[in-house]
Amino acid sequence: MGQLNSIDLPEPGTRSTVAAVPSKSRWWLWVFVLGVVALGSWYYYSSRNASQAADAASPGAAGKGKGGSGAGNMVVPVVVATAQRGDLPVYFNGLGTVTAYNTVTVRSRVDGQLVSVAFKEGQFVHEGDLLAQIDPRPFQVMLEQALGQLAKDQAQRRDAEVNHERFKLLFKEGVIPQQQLDTQAALVGQFDGAIESDQSQINNAKLQLTYSRITAPISGRIGLRLVDAGNIVHASDTNGLLVITQLQPISVIFSLPQDQLPQVNAKLGSGAQLVVDAYDRDDIAKIASGKLETIDNQIDMTTGTYKLKSIFANADNSLFPNQFVNVHLLVDTKRNLTIIPAAAIQRGPQGTYLYAVAKDASTKDAIAKIYPVTIAQTTGDRVGLSAGLNPGDVVVIDGQDKLQDGTKVNPSPSAGTNSAGRSSASPPPAQGAPQTGSPSKGQAGGSRR
Numbered sequence: 001m002g003q004l005n006s007i008d009l010p011e012p013g014t015r016s017t018v019a020a021v022p023s024k025s026r027w028w029l030w031v032f033v034l035g036v037v038a039l040g041s042w043y044y045y046s047s048r049n050a051s052q053a054a055d056a057a058s059p060g061a062a063g064k065g066k067g068g069s070g071a072g073n074m075v076v077p078v079v080v081a082t083a084q085r086g087d088l089p090v091y092f093n094g095l096g097t098v099t100a101y102n103t104v105t106v107r108s109r110v111d112g113q114l115v116s117v118a119f120k121e122g123q124f125v126h127e128g129d130l131l132a133q134i135d136p137r138p139f140q141v142m143l144e145q146a147l148g149q150l151a152k153d154q155a156q157r158r159d160a161e162v163n164h165e166r167f168k169l170l171f172k173e174g175v176i177p178q179q180q181l182d183t184q185a186a187l188v189g190q191f192d193g194a195i196e197s198d199q200s201q202i203n204n205a206k207l208q209l210t211y212s213r214i215t216a217p218i219s220g221r222i223g224l225r226l227v228d229a230g231n232i233v234h235a236s237d238t239n240g241l242l243v244i245t246q247l248q249p250i251s252v253i254f255s256l257p258q259d260q261l262p263q264v265n266a267k268l269g270s271g272a273q274l275v276v277d278a279y280d281r282d283d284i285a286k287i288a289s290g291k292l293e294t295i296d297n298q299i300d301m302t303t304g305t306y307k308l309k310s311i312f313a314n315a316d317n318s319l320f321p322n323q324f325v326n327v328h329l330l331v332d333t334k335r336n337l338t339i340i341p342a343a344a345i346q347r348g349p350q351g352t353y354l355y356a357v358a359k360d361a362s363t364k365d366a367i368a369k370i371y372p373v374t375i376a377q378t379t380g381d382r383v384g385l386s387a388g389l390n391p392g393d394v395v396v397i398d399g400q401d402k403l404q405d406g407t408k409v410n411p412s413p414s415a416g417t418n419s420a421g422r423s424s425a426s427p428p429p430a431q432g433a434p435q436t437g438s439p440s441k442g443q444a445g446g447s448r449r
Contacts, residue, residue, distance in 0.1 A: 078368070078399035080357055080411040083340045085391035088377045088384035090332040092264070094308075096254025096278070098323040100245035101311070102218050107240040108233040109211040110134060114241075117229045125216045125244070132241055134212040134233065143205035150198035157191030164188050220246040245321055250314040252278055252290070254327040255305040263331055264308070265295060275330040276310040278319065283326040288312045288319055292329065334377045337384030341414075343397040345375070345383055355396040355403050356389065357411050366411055368396060368403045 108114075112134040119131050164184045170176045223243040227233060233241065256264070267274055274292040279285060290312035299306045310327070312319055319325070344354045352375055355368045373388030389395070396403065397414055 075408045075410050076368075076399060076402045077410045077412065078355075078357075078396045078403070079414045080394045081341050081344070081397050081414050083338050083385075083389055083391055083393045083395055085336065086339050088334045088337050088339060088379050088382065089330050090334060090377060091379060092256050092260050092329040092331055093283075094254040094256045094305075094327050094329070096252045096310075096325050096327040098278075098319045098321055098325060099251045099253050100220070100247065100321045101249050101251050102220065102246040103321075104217050104220075104244045105240040106131060106214060106217065106242050106244060107235070107237060108134060108214065109235050110139070110208050111234045112138065112212065112232070114227060114229050114231050114233050117225065119222050119225075119242070121222060121224050123222050124220070125222060126219045127216055129216045130213060131216055131222075132214040132229075134214065136209055136212040139205055139208040139212055143202060143209060146198060146201035146205050150195060150202060153191055153194040153198050157188065157195060160184065160188045160191050214241065216244060218244055218246055219248075220244040247317055247319075247321070248314050249311050250319050250321070251293070252276070252310045252312060252319070252325060252327060253307055254310070254325075254329075255300075255303070255307055256329070258299050258304050258306055260331075261295075261299070261306055264292075264329070267331055268292070268295065276312075277328040277330070278312065279326040279328065281324055281326070287325060288314060288316075334384055337376055337386060338389050338391055338393075339382055339384050340389070340395050341397045342378060342381045342383045344395040345373075346400055354389070355400050357394040357396065357409060360408075366409050368405065368407045368409050370405045 114132060115135050116133040117131075118133065119125060119129075125131070164181075164187075167176060167181045167184045171178065171181045221244065223245065225242055226239050227241050264274070276290045276292050278287045278290070280287060290310050293309045293311045296307035296309075308329070310329075340354070346353050346355070351372060353370050353372045356371050357366050358369045359365070360367050371388050371393075373385050375383055376386035377384040394411065396409070396411070399409075403409070
């Protein structure tokens with residue numbers, strides 16, 4: 001019994017303390033559970049907000065207004081232009097190089113000292129103008145010697161001729177033999193040959209004297225002087241004295257793809273005169289107009305192109321040799337097309353279309369309508385349509401990215417272009433293309449074809 005009394009029993013408060021220890025050791029588990037719940041809630045609400053924002057930004061959201069008609073009450077400002085009936089030129093474009101119509105390197109044809117230069121660098125000269133003078137005195141002396149020899153031979157020939165006549169009389173009287181008469185006749189012939197040789201020497205001396213005066217072989221512009229006065233020049237010199245380039249007229253050599261050869265060749269074969277326009281390197285400003293002269297006789301196999309030569313009058317000297325230009329060759333003209341700015345054309349899975357401004361039948365408001373169109377020709381910033389649009393229709397050229405079929409619009413005319421969309425820098429329209437003004441604000445288009 002004494003041993004039982006010695007056993008220590010736990011006090012009433014001790015049990016509750018022991019049981020509380022395991023409960024405090026699991027506090028991190030509750031923190032983890034609460035974190036997972038908070039993260040899940042944040043992800044749910046974030047995904048929901050992103051989905052709503054994507055639905056609001058979708059192309060169809062603008063049209064989901066009350067009643068489901070078009071763009072609802074939203075009015076989109078757009079820039080418009082009016083379609084016009086006219087002709088559109090067909091150009092083949094290529095890169096060309098201006099080439100002098102004729103280029104001559106003037107050289108001396110005789111040897112001698114260059115005593116004077118009668119031209120200025122950069123001067124325009126005409127054919128036959130004096131350019132330089134080589135010392136003519138040696139050739140004058142040669143001429144005088146030839147003239148003196150001719151006079152001598154002529155005198156001897158006259159003496160031989162007189163003796164020949166005497167010998168004829170003596171031979172008739174039997175005083176001299178036939179051989180002596182024949183010898184005298186041969187002597188007269190020898191002097192005749194000497195006189196012919198003397199005459200050729202005279203002509204040669206005169207020619208050398210003429211060559212001492214160097215004149216312009218063609219009309220054109222003189223380049224930089226290559227030899228100064230006082231130098232000894234020779235006929236064998238390779239550099240020459242100066243270079244003359246003919247600038248009026250002047251030619252432009254340019255290339256086109258070989259696929260365009262049949263059409264150009266057919267036009268030339270029919271006798272048509274094709275117009276060629278030369279533009280600056282930026283292909284903006286027109287420099288001059290000319291005509292196509294000929295086509296090269298072969299295609300370049302390395303580039304798949306062929307060369308053409310055009311001629312320009314170049315009266316104002318706006319074209320210069322070795323100048324790079326953009327060439328526009330007018331090969332045809334499309335007639336009676338509906339012409340609009342190229343900015344109006346849109347392309348999609350269903351083909352080519354555009355937005356035209358029309359009036360809503362019920363509200364009389366200006367709305368955008370989709371018109372499928374057929375493109376016949378594109379030239380510069382203008383497009384010619386063969387179907388899908390009528391002249392006078394108002395088309396949208398800016399702001400199409402916010403439009404749908406039936407969207408209300410606030411049209412305003414384009415600035416800096418006429419109603420056909422041609423800016424001042426664009427190539428001029430072909431003959432017969434109308435010049436029109438910009439449409440008024442809110443002008444409605446006609447019916448679709």
